[in-house]
Amino acid sequence: MQKKYNFKTSEPKWQSFWEKEGIFKFNEKSKNKVFSIDTDPPTLSGKMHIGHVSSYTHEDIIARYHRMKGEEVFFPFGVDNNGLPTEKLVEKENSVSLFEVGRKKFIELCQKTVEKIVPEFVSGWQRIGISCDFSKVYSTISPEVQKLSQKYFLELYKQGRIYQKESPILWCPECQTAIAQAELEDKELETDFCDIEFDLEDGKKIVIATTRPELLASCVAIFTHPDDKRYKKLIGKTAIVPLFNQKVKILTDKKADPKKGTGLVMCCTFGDSTDVEWFFQHNLPLRVSINREGKLNELANEFSGLKVKQARVKIIEELKRQNKLKKMRRITHTVNIHDRCGTSIEILPTRQWFVKYLDLKKEFLKKSAELNWYPKYMKIRLDNWIKGLSWDWCVSRQRFFGVPIPVWYCKDCQKVILPDVSELPVDPM
Ligand SMILES: [Zn+2]
Ligand SMILES: [Zn+2]
Structure with a gap:
């Protein structure tokens, strides 16, 4: 035996021994009891890190x-x-x-790059001695996996579990693309906090506070905190939005902060993520006044065609002229910007595919109870996650390098046209 452990010679020696002897190879024909592990595939986003080593070691011990x-x-x-x-x-x-x-060239580049870096990426796991069957390395973009994934899409579609719906997503008006939450950055910005007067249908007046007066055309409701005594009498009444004249209800929600501004806020489709929550929870109408280029659309009447920033200036001017702007003060607040270009993001509705599964929550909890949990108390995490599900699952993304949604649309009537399972995988783009 060596006096000192030399990993430089020992590791390759044992690793090649394991590989040569096929020690970790799964033998389908074996008569022994099968123990299978659903290995979580690590995301190819760079080099292996210490977190990988720690979590995969747990599985390896088992x-x-x-x-x-x-x-x-x-x-x-x-x-x-x-x-x-x-x-x-x-x-x-x-x-x-x-x-x-562009899409086509970028996909080719992705395929080439992935082919080049995957072997080195995988070798990291081999180096730390994880006892996986490395003769069966799968990739989530391989034709086999795409086929499987699209097959399940078709099955769920036929079961009526998959449907399309307009849903709000994060949008960068500068790059003109949907972006993921991971691409957001917080930025402290100065802005004007405006107190704007609304008329009520009964002739009385209220004052709401907002940092986004340019979204008045998208206002669909006004919210107050249910315990805010000042506004108890207003609940259920109808207000008229200045400049645009749409009628909106005054509703209550615990997310309306009585200490912020006047305690009355407008809900616009969509100013921020709270608006999105309110839109779903209170079943509000959709009034989108910003287009994908970050300009106001025809819903904004004489302000249509203006970029958000210009529209903001013009709308404030007009509110002042009509004596509807009661107060304006400079504040600093945090806004979401796109990390790539620094532009403030908007929330815009686009058509997305969803899987309906909220009706299955009880079934999921039953399954969770059937599992053996080690340690036992971890069960609560899954149970809480299941109980917390409140929106259907959005399965579509606006990406280039991913599994395409296996659907065509009729040019004339937009009817969905599905491929046959035997044609999979398909790329309808
Ligand atoms: Zn951008
Ligand atoms: Zn048709």
Whole structure:
């Protein structure tokens, strides 16, 4: 035995021994009891990090334990190599921007880059001695996985579980693309906090406070906190939005902060994520007055065609002229900007695909109770997650490098046209 452990010689020696002997290979024909592990494929977003080492070691200890008990262990390995994190990595590796390259070329570049870096990425897991069956490395962008994923889409569609709906998403008006939450940055910005007077249908007046007067055309409700004594009498009444004259109800929600501004806020579709929540929870109408270029649309009447910032100036001027602007003060607040270009993001509705599953919550909880949990108290995490589900699951993204939604639309009537399972995988774009 060596006096000192030399990892530089020992590691490659044992790793090649394991590989040569096929120690971790899954034998389908084995008569032994099968113990299978649903290995979570790490996301291809850069190099392996210490968190990977820690979490995969847990699984490896269990795999080795069951192997020592004489069981046939199925412990495959995979790489999650599509979607936003991989696109970002490919952009960085090649110093390109996906919008400049275009969809077709960018997908090709992704495929090339992924082919190049996956072996090195996987070798990290081999180096730390994880006992996966590395003869079965799968990739979430491979034709097999795309086929499987699209097959389930079609099945769910036929069951009536998948449907399309207009839903709000984060949108960068500068890059003109949907963006993911991971691409947001917070920025402290100065802005004007405006107190604006609304007429009530009964002739009385109220004052709401907002940082986004340019969204008046999108106002669909006014909110106050249910315990705010000042406004108890207003609940259920109808107000008329200045300049645009649409009628909106005064509603209550605990998210309306009595200490902020006048304690009365407008809900616009959409100014921020609270507006999105209110839109769904209170079943509010949709009034979108900003287009994808970040300009006001025809709903904004004489302000249509103006960029958000210009519209804001003009609308404040007009409110002043009509004596509807009661107060204005400079404040600093945090806004979401796009990390790539620094532009304030908007929330715009687009058509997305959703999986209906809220009716299955009881079933999910039943399944959770059927599982053996180690440690026992971790069950509560899954149960709380299930109980907390309140929106259907949005499964579509506006990405280039991902599994395409296997659907065509009729040019004349927009009817959905599905491929046959035998044609999968398909790319309808
Ligand atoms: Zn942008
Ligand atoms: Zn048609």
